[in-house]
Amino acid sequence: MILKNAKIVLEDEILENGYLIIHDNKIKAIGQGSVVEDGIDLKGKWILPGFIDCHVHGGYGVDFETGDQDRFQTFAKAVGQEGITKYLQASVTTDVVTMEKNFKAFGVYMNTKREGSICLGAHMEGPFIAVEKKGAHDEKLLIKPNIELTNQVIEWSNHHLKMMTYAGDLQDGSFTKFLIENKIEPSIGHTNMLASEFEKDYLLGAKHVTHLFNGMSGIEHQRPGLVVGAINHRDVLVEVISDGIHLQPEILRFIYQVKGAENICIITDAMNAKGLADGEYFLGQLPVIKTGMKVCLKSNGVLAGAGATYDHNVRTMKKYTNASMNELIKMTSINIAKQLNIFDQTGSLAPNKLADLVVLDHDLNVEMTIAEGKIVYEK
Template sequence: MIVKNGKIVLEDKVIEQGWIKIEDSKIVQIEAGTTDLPGLDVEGKWILPGFIDCHVHGGYGVDFEFGDAKRFEHFSKNIVQEGVTTYVQASVTNSTANNLKYLTEFQNFMQQKDSQVGKCLGAHFEGPFISPDKKGAHELSLLQKPTIAELQKLMEVNPQLVKIITYAPELQNGEFTESLLANQILPSAGHSNILFKDFEMHHKQGIKHLTHLYNGMSGISQRDPGLAAAGLYYDDVLCELITDGIHVDVETIKLTYKIKGYQGICIITDAVNAKGLPDGNYKLGNLNVTKTGIKVFLSDSGTLAGAGATYDHNVRVMLKTISNLKMNELIYMTSINIAKQLGIFEQTGSITVGKKADLVILDKNFEVVKTFVDGDIKFEREKK
């Protein structure tokens, strides 16, 4: 297949008019200029690497807790309309017994690769190993300290399924972090009340990822700086950022970008099963939540409970918020940084000869027109 007449966004530049040749699911040629070869004419639209969401609970009526093989497949089919080609499905805090039950259901889906449309890498356990002081929309009675014994129970279902675990570093002595790294699971600090000064030892040990910066963590203070301050300080810590315009104020997004730059941020949604559904009342684990527009909150307290925005919405907010943001800088935050963090950058995450043809086509308003997964069109917007 030839995809031609597009603005191709590469790691270091934008080809203002160019074309891409795809064979056997991979990119085999990238050229500037025009071609008379038959193919898909994108008529000057943007061609970006497919978005990678490493922290999405669900959407379209599906999440980790209420999923089965068919429902996970439904989510996989729908997420591509957001321009997402690769994702990690997140959980909320559950009991050990339920975590094992849900993980088994998830495994059934993961074993059916042919049923996947958007590519799911595995599970992101956000809880139960988090701080009661920063629990957010997680059930207090189910929280527990991170232990190797609990990790081993998850690994027994399938050692390849768990890709990321969010936990409060201060609740363990370092052994849990070591075990995650040994099992090639990304350790992510989040829902934590740790102080900046105490995070240093955990950073040295290997925590280089923060779960939804600012949300669910000790913050920035002139006398008692916490995890958010540490995330901004360490250049090698990649910070997830929910750029829906609700979870993080746009002025704070500007500050974050000024400090971290495009190589220190990965855009996420933190979306829950209510995403893509009408406003109303839903469940997040055992908790009652309400969706109003793209805002999702605990019905009894108003606490934010995940999100209702799509990935492409968050991309548009970022582009609107950061003036003069270059497109080849944007793709670091949507694809490149997290692909490197998850160890998949040799296969996907940028438009490069030899990599999978995971692409998203955006119009001038940065809305998704088409999504390619492994070289095949998996979403195509209806013509207006």
């Protein structure tokens, strides 16, 4: 497959009139200028590395907890329309019996032949989180970080648990060590911890923070919280829900200024109602109401996941920060690929890397998504 007459966004430059050649599942060549061979003429549209969403619960009527036995495949085939080529599918807090059922189903899915965008594994969000910052998690099911239960989840998922959100202050560092030893990315979030309490986990190797500002202690001069800890350490990668709802434009600009494009990863945190009509749905076992891209708990109006698509969040981040295209791909692809130790395979456009890419029009709307050499979405 040849894509030509495109603006190709590489790590440190942009090819204004470029071509990209795909052979099997990899990028064979990238170059400047025209090619005589037949190919897809993109007429000056953008080619970016495929988006990697490390925190998405679901969308299009399915998520980790809801839908039939084919729900994980349903989501994989639908999410390409957002420009996503790879993702971590996130769970929410449930009882242990339901948790076992869902993670076993996920483990079976991960070990079968799959179509669409590619799931890299699970991101477990809850139940190891703080009551004070629970967000849309069921308070009566919350517990402290538990190594024994996590070992069970690892087994249930067929060893496809890749990231864990937990309140770092509810453990003494042993849980953080356990995650790192088991090659599970520790992500601190849904916590009321002090910035000083974050230090123990940072020094052990915790360098990821779940949806910065949302569900955590913030910037208070007499009680600096996790937000301050995450900002003070330049090398901590922070998730940002840049839908324009979870964070106001001024906060998006603030994060961009203080963290830099090198230390941000854009996420959706989207739940099953993404892509569906407004109305009443469930997040786990909690009733929610979707209005436009906003999803809130029916009981108290607290934000409950999100309803925006990844490409919307990319456009919103670009709009409010005026980030360059080279900076944008750091926040959508490069940074998280490095964090998940897959940057040698994907996350940027280079010969011999996997052909994971998205074609965007001049307004950054998705025209085509290619995951490992296969077209998984075409407008």
